[in-house]
Amino acid sequence: MSEVKIPVDLILSKLAEDAEKVQSRAQKASEVLLGDLETSLAQTPYEVVYQEDRVKLKHYLPRTEIRYKTPLLVTYALINRETMLDLQPGRSVVERFLDAGIDLYMIDWGYPSRKDRFQGFDDHINGYMDHVIDYIRGQHAVEKINLMGICMGGTFSVIYAALNPQKIKNLVTTVTPTNFDTKKGLLHVWMENIDVDRVVDTFGNLPADVMNLGFLLLNPARLMIDKYVGFMEHMDNKTFVENFVRMEKWIFDSPDLPGEVFRQFIKDCYQGNKLLKSKMEVGGQRVDLKKLTMPLLNIYGKYDHLVPPEACDQLVNKVGSKDTEDICLDTGHIGIYVSSKYQAKFAPKIANWLKARDKISKKRAPRKRKTAGAKSVGAKKAATKKKTAPKRAAKRKTASP
Amino acid sequence: MTDKTEDPFGLAAMAATWMKSMGEFWGPLSDQWSGGQEQRQAGTKPGNDEPPKGQAALAAALKNWQAISSAMATPESMAALLKSSGTMPEVLMSLAQTSLGSFLELQQNMLQRLGRLGESAEAYEFIDIDENIFRIWSDIYEKEFHRFFQIPQLGLLRTYQEKLSRVADKYNLFQSNLSEFLRLLGLPFSRSLQVMQEKLGRMAEAGELPDDTRDYYNLWVRVLEGHFMTLFQTPEYVETLSRTINSLADFSASRDAALEDMLSSLPVAKKSEMDELGRELYEIKKRLRKLEQN
Numbered sequence: 001m002s003e004v005k006i007p008v009d010l011i012l013s014k015l016a017e018d019a020e021k022v023q024s025r026a027q028k029a030s031e032v033l034l035g036d037l038e039t040s041l042a043q044t045p046y047e048v049v050y051q052e053d054r055v056k057l058k059h060y061l062p063r064t065e066i067r068y069k070t071p072l073l074v075t076y077a078l079i080n081r082e083t084m085l086d087l088q089p090g091r092s093v094v095e096r097f098l099d100a101g102i103d104l105y106m107i108d109w110g111y112p113s114r115k116d117r118f119q120g121f122d123d124h125i126n127g128y129m130d131h132v133i134d135y136i137r138g139q140h141a142v143e144k145i146n147l148m149g150i151c152m153g154g155t156f157s158v159i160y161a162a163l164n165p166q167k168i169k170n171l172v173t174t175v176t177p178t179n180f181d182t183k184k185g186l187l188h189v190w191m192e193n194i195d196v197d198r199v200v201d202t203f204g205n206l207p208a209d210v211m212n213l214g215f216l217l218l219n220p221a222r223l224m225i226d227k228y229v230g231f232m233e234h235m236d237n238k239t240f241v242e243n244f245v246r247m248e249k250w251i252f253d254s255p256d257l258p259g260e261v262f263r264q265f266i267k268d269c270y271q272g273n274k275l276l277k278s279k280m281e282v283g284g285q286r287v288d289l290k291k292l293t294m295p296l297l298n299i300y301g302k303y304d305h306l307v308p309p310e311a312c313d314q315l316v317n318k319v320g321s322k323d324t325e326d327i328c329l330d331t332g333h334i335g336i337y338v339s340s341k342y343q344a345k346f347a348p349k350i351a352n353w354l355k356a357r358d359k360i361s362k363k364r365a366p367r368k369r370k371t372a373g374a375k376s377v378g379a380k381k382a383a384t385k386k387k388t389a390p391k392r393a394a395k396r397k398t399a400s401p
Numbered sequence: 402m403t404d405k406t407e408d409p410f411g412l413a414a415m416a417a418t419w420m421k422s423m424g425e426f427w428g429p430l431s432d433q434w435s436g437g438q439e440q441r442q443a444g445t446k447p448g449n450d451e452p453p454k455g456q457a458a459l460a461a462a463l464k465n466w467q468a469i470s471s472a473m474a475t476p477e478s479m480a481a482l483l484k485s486s487g488t489m490p491e492v493l494m495s496l497a498q499t500s501l502g503s504f505l506e507l508q509q510n511m512l513q514r515l516g517r518l519g520e521s522a523e524a525y526e527f528i529d530i531d532e533n534i535f536r537i538w539s540d541i542y543e544k545e546f547h548r549f550f551q552i553p554q555l556g557l558l559r560t561y562q563e564k565l566s567r568v569a570d571k572y573n574l575f576q577s578n579l580s581e582f583l584r585l586l587g588l589p590f591s592r593s594l595q596v597m598q599e600k601l602g603r604m605a606e607a608g609e610l611p612d613d614t615r616d617y618y619n620l621w622v623r624v625l626e627g628h629f630m631t632l633f634q635t636p637e638y639v640e641t642l643s644r645t646i647n648s649l650a651d652f653s654a655s656r657d658a659a660l661e662d663m664l665s666s667l668p669v670a671k672k673s674e675m676d677e678l679g680r681e682l683y684e685i686k687k688r689l690r691k692l693e694q695n
Contacts, residue, residue, distance in 0.1 A: 014614055114672075115679035127690070186633050193643045195650075202650040202657075204676070218633075220586070221626035229618070 028236030039245040042083040044094045050135045054110030055128045067101030068358050070146050070169050071136055074106045077152035081253050082106055084337050091340050096347035111255040117204040120260035122283035125160050144169035151175050162292040170357050172350055174299045175333055177307045178315040181273040184308040186218050191270035200259040208254035295323035297353050304333040417479045424470035535581035564659045571652040582645040589628035596624050
């Protein structure tokens with residue numbers, strides 16, 4: 001039997017070299033960590049133009065001439081915060097949309113408290129979303145607006161568009177789960193067996209800490225060990241540390257999830273898969289995907305462990321729209337938004353896709369709708385800045401995907 | 402002559418003898434104590450004829466004990482006492498059998514696990530992960546000990562006692578489920594280290610050991626990640642996760658119920674009252690919006 005040759009001396013000398021590197025890195029790291037770090041999120045200026053309870057509507061101040069007749073409303077999920085779309089200057093989906101000339105609005109769902117535990121899909125979709133969309137339609141004197149949804153926000157957007165096709169011109173869904181009848185993706189496996197009634201009746205809202213822990217447990221090796229080992233290796237790099245801390249701030253800035261939303265999401269979606277079967281009911285109305293007749297752009301990530309491709313790629317086959325497009329990017333769930341490389345790919349793609357479908361019909365604009373209890377913060381200010389239809393002679397800025 | 406069929410071990414006779422001797426011990430002791438008190442009182446100041454209260458109470462207690470001993474010494478009393486205490490061994494025996502059975506089951510499981518030490522670890526496989534001490538303890542607890550917390554309480558404070566029993570019961574269940582869940586989460590670490598050992602051995606034999614320490618770490622993290630991914634899709638993990646979440650919910654609910662009882666004596670609004678208020682507000686707002694739309 002041959003001897004096992006373990007180069008112990010080589011390993012030891014490597015360890016000695018590594019120890020020197022570690023020492024020098026620690027020295028630089030302490031300077032970086034104790035110095036000024038720019039880790040702020042959501043720096044792009046905006047105004048809160050509408051507010052209802054905890055829900056705010058953000059209107060981003062244009063950075064260039066508005067080139068789209070139809071404003072775009074972005075609806076983020078109720079899990080985590082929409083600030084991911086505006087991580088930092090130069091790495092911001094919001095900036096890219098604004099630079100493309102889109103008139104951009106975004107819903108801020110706020111931080112649900114215990115009293116919000118009774119709010120379900122109906123309250124969020126037929127309540128808050130509908131009021132916000134009516135507000136935007138009134139402000140811009142348009143019949144329809146563009147709607148973009150992200151993750152659970154995309155699910156909400158699909159439901160809204162199916163219930164209110166007359167108000168949505170174009171629909172964009174990104175990393176949006178619509179098919180829950182798949183064993184791909186651990187969430188799909190785990191949520192099938194959860195006793196959601198017991199959890200919601202006991203805890204009310206799903207605590208943010210529990211959700212965060214759950215997401216970490218999806219891949220503990222990478223998310224709880226390797227990530228921080230990587231940080232230790234690069235913590236002498238100021239830019240790296242700033243980006244890392246920014247991501248940490250975002251990822252653990254989680255609101256609680258309203259209990260009834262969680263209940264319905266688990267029962268009707270994960271356990272019943274009712275949305276794709278057009279059997280889901282929201283506010284007493286059946287969500288029929290065949291009524292979703294506006295153009296649909298559906299983007300998802302090939303390596304998305306939260307919402308796998310199998311959970312996204314069936315939507316285009318179930319809707320009534322004839323103008324649909326699926327795009328699968330070689331990235332994960334949030335890679336689309338946080339990676340500069342993929343931001344450069346997908347944001348212009350969306351902008352160009354919307355531009356190609358930006359013709360506006362000459363029907364009368366709807367009346368402005370008032371809702372009780374709605375604090376239209378800044379509404380008067382917004383009225384003075386009412387946008388008129390953009391001139392066609394403006395230069396078109398196209399970005400290649 | 403004692404009847405050996407009714408008292409095969411002569412317990413009744415022994416007990417009667419013992420009680421009689423106790424009576425003979427306490428009686429003279431009580432008399433001596435009383436006599437000593439009289440002598441002490443003879444030396445006290447004139448006009449103070451009453452004995453101190455503490456000593457009088459002690460004398461009374463001794464006399465009582467003498468009376469009880471004499472009463473218990475009668476054969477009829479002894480027979481009744483022995484008959485009633487005869488049921489105690491049966492109860493204790495059944496408890497002991499339960500405990501012994503559970504202990505033997507646990508021991509068997511531990512021996513099986515010890516027997517598997519040294520076996521080669523199949524990478525990314527989790528066979529027989531259901532055989533673990535915490536799961537067995539959970540099952541034993543639910544079968545045997547759980548019912549002791551269900552014994553009905555009596556008296557004015559019975560509702561509170563029942564709630565506290567429920568808290569203790571749910572806590573035990575949650576702890577056992579949580580231990581089981583944490584044990585499962587620890588499995589990939591142990592398996593990955595075993596797999597790494599074998600891999601490194603093979604690489605060493607082939608002379609392909611990496612030079613950089615980082616490569617060892619990367620290799621281990623990949624193996625660990627693979628084990629976690631495999632574990633998370635096993636039915637055992639899914640079931641354990643579900644049981645842990647459910648037991649946490651049950652414990653939280655029972656704890657909240659007990660805490661609300663404690664809070665009811667303080668001028669503080671209870672969570673359930675705030676929830677009711679929240680729901681009423683929500684319903685009112687909804688109706689208002691409907692009315693506005695109409």
